[in-house]
Amino acid sequence: MPIEQRVISGPKIGAKIGGSSSAAPTPPPEEEKKKRGPSRKVLLVVVGVLVLLLAGAGAYFFLLKGDGAPKVEPPPEPGAVVTVDAVSINLADGHYLRLGMALQLTADSHETPDTARALDLAIALFSGRSITEVSDPATRDQLKADLAHQLAEAYEGEVMDVYLTNYVTQ
Incomplete structure (x- = not known):
């Protein structure tokens, strides 16, 4: 009769308990x-x-x-110059200012603008001021700059500067 031999060993390290005895492949x-x-x-x-x-x-x-x-933006190129008739403006204390001006148009302006708006703006700006105020060179330059700004807005960029051609007070 042949003898059968069985070997029982304990669990291997890393093996699952109750599962297969070999480690994961x-x-x-x-x-x-x-x-x-x-x-x-x-x-x-x-x-x-x-x-x-x-x-x-x-x-x-x-x-x-x-x-x-x-x-x-580059400054506009100068075009034609339009002369505005001189006008007498009443100042304070019975004095007056004789004001003549010319409008420097841009090169983009193709038609001669109506100068009535320019005269209206000048009268509104200068009237009622004292003779000492309009005679002072610094104030006169500031008034001229204000007038040029108002004209540029009123004529929608067609007028780029204003020149005072007649400026006499009495």
Whole structure:
């Protein structure tokens, strides 16, 4: 009669209790490379996209953005000069101012403007002032600048300056 021999051993280290006695199979080296491969490719793609974004941002900042200063429109080119008839303006205390002027038009202005608005603005600006006020050179220059600004607005940019051709007080 043949004798059967059985060997009973205790659980192996790393083996499951109550389960199979062998450890989980280790993947072959080829499968391990396949698992790491896509993560490297994804990492390379992400790094490449980041480099492109940084290069684009740098190009925009240095080349396209500019210095940040607002673009200044060139001053208009002077055109014709229109003479306005002199007018007498009442000042304070019974004095008067004889005012004659000429309007410097822009080159874009194609027709001669009506000078009635210019006279109306000048009368409104100068009338009622004292003779010492209109005789002072600094005040006269300021009044002329104010008149030029009002004329540019009233004529919608067709008038770029005003020249005082007659300025007599009494």
